Amino acid sequence: MPFSSPDRARDYQREYRRTRRAGDTCTTPRTSAIPITFRLQTAQDVIDLLEEQVTAVRADAEAGTLEKARAVGFLAGVALRAIEAGNVAARLEALEAALKHRAESTS
Incomplete structure (x- = not known):
């Protein structure tokens, strides 16, 4: 800076x-x-936070329908990416476990 x-x-x-x-x-x-307790560590943390925010947006009486739709649409897109990241992380962990098991069984 x-x-x-x-x-x-x-x-x-x-x-x-x-x-x-x-x-x-x-x-x-x-x-x-x-x-540290408030930092997001996993994709599930992001999904939980987004769920709270969608509920807050939908409950806001002062926001108009269009504002709510835009906010929920944006949050839904972020949630989809977080879900995909969580799936990739789970698949990667399973692959690492399989490779580790294979390496242990051959040695």
Whole structure:
């Protein structure tokens, strides 16, 4: 992140290195820190969050029908990609387990 002031750049780098040493590899000094418990780890976490958000959008009395339709349509697209990612992850884990089993049985 370029800064016009060398002092600001130095301060940013100091904070950046401090967060890295603390073990947080996801945030930078300019983003808000998200507690580990709220971070999404799996595709199922994303699907659960999207389910909550779709429910919230549909329950919003102030939003118009078109706004709700757009939001739900967008969230549905994201949910489909998350489901596909979850399926791919499950298939990859099964493949890794099969290859590991095969390697153990041949040795």
